[in-house]
Amino acid sequence: MTTAVLEKDNKTDAKLGVVDCDIHPALSTPQEILPFLPLRWRDHLKDYGMRSPNPFYAALPYPRMGNGMRQDSYPPDGGPAASNLAFMQEQHLDPLNIEHGLLHALNAGPSLMNLEQGAAVCAAYNDWQIDKWCGPDPRLKGGICIPQEDAGLSLKEIEERKKDPRFVQVAFVPKSIEPAGRRRYWPIWEACEALDLPVGMHSAAYGQRANSASGWASFYVEEHYSFAHVAQTVLVSMIFEGVFERFPKLKLVLVEGGFAWLAPLMWRMDREWEEMRSEVPHVKMRPSDYVRRNVWVTTQPVEEPPNPRHVKNLIDWIGVDRLMFSTDYPHWDFDHPERTFRVGLSEDDMAAIMRGTARSVYGL
Known part of the structure; x- marks a missing residue:
């Protein structure tokens, strides 16, 4: 890319600002979360630890998951990547014109076997997000961590945070005990719809299941x-279980799964629904219509075919209004806003992806 083009793009981005829908804050040390836990759970953690269904908890399945960060993202005074607000501001928020950054504070709380402990850990991470990140820098917005396998405890945490404008979504781990469309989760979906809080589902190492249908990968x-x-x-379950029919204003955001798969999945769901709609009479519309009404995807990791302009075809099929930009900072596969989507999109489409759609979805 020429210097002139970069300068033009920088000016455009500076004028518009960027909404980054996926930033991962980190604890400076594992002990940093302890002050946010009640004494009972601090003692419990010391004596019994955390019991998770994930066999790789506390020793994530691949070194990259713990250490595979951008090599320049470690704070100069030490600590894990994205654990220092001042350095995040200096390296990411300020130079890239991040108008709003949505935090995904990945942690084991939503998936712990001890549900009360999970609720305490989720509450601690919510307090930590406010204390360390969203409070000091209003550009950063949190996601409400919930002990999702207990609807009652989840609703209690949502009720506690619902009036705090520093939280703009409810975080849900997609590898749940049951498929996300099952009715055990409907009280959560009902609350999110009533409060106009999008549900952000981020693919992650934590959860009740392996990513594949047949177990842990090699x-x-x-x-x-x-x-x-x-x-x-997640998407297939929520559509065919009737979640979006029952909660027509619910907003689902699928984070860090790319987007190239969405168009063919929409086509296939429509085809299957046409053939077997009598089995699911509660699904009143074509599945693709629910996607276009209720579902958004974040862009990272952007698919990069040999001819980058082929990405434009995918975007045209999906709809530019379904896409929201994300960097995945500070992970190694970070997407830079000045080097993403240089595929022939109009200025209006670029503005929608980089900023406008997210502002509308999250009420920023």
């Missing part, structure tokens, strides 16, 4: 690829 490349599978499983 290689990291399989694990990384299968993030898209998790997003598809």
Whole structure:
């Protein structure tokens, strides 16, 4: 890319600002979360630890999951990547014109076997997001972590946070005990619709299941690829279980699964629904219509075919209004806003992806 083009793009981005829908804040040390836990759970953690269904908890399945960050993203005074607000501001928020950054504070709380402990850990991470990130820098917006396998405890946490404008979505781990469309989760969906809080589902190492349908993968490349599978499983379940028919204003955002798979999945769901709609009479519309009304996807990791302009065909099929930009900072496969989607989109389409759609979805 020429210097002149970069300068033009920088000016455009500076004028518009960018909404980054996926930033991962980190604890400076594992002990940093302890002050946010009640004494009972601090003692419990010391004596008994956390019991998770994920066999790789506390030793994530691949070194990349713990250490595979941008090599320049570690704070100069030490600590994990994205654990220092001042350095995040200096490296990411300020130079890239991040108008709003949506935090995905990945943690084991939503998936712990001890549901009360999970609720305490989720509440601690919510307090930590406000204390360390969203409070000091109003550009950063949190996601409400919930102990999702207990609807009552989840609703209690949502009720606690609902009036705090620093939270703009409810975080849900897609590898749940049951498919996301099942009725055990409907009280959560009902609350999110009533409060106009989008549900952000981020593919992650945590959860009740492996990413694949047949168990844990052998290689990291399989694990990384299968993030898209998790997003598809969630979407199919929520559509055919009737979630979006029952909650027509619910907003679902699928994070860090890419988007190239969405168009063919919409076509296939429509075809199957046409053939077997008598089995699911509660699904009143074509599945693709629910996607276009209720569902958004974030862009990272952007698919990169040999001819980058082929990405434009995918975007045309999906609809530019379904896409929201994300960087996945500080992970190694970070997408830079000045180098993404240089595929022949109009200025209006670029503005929608980089900023406008997210502002509308999240009420920013």
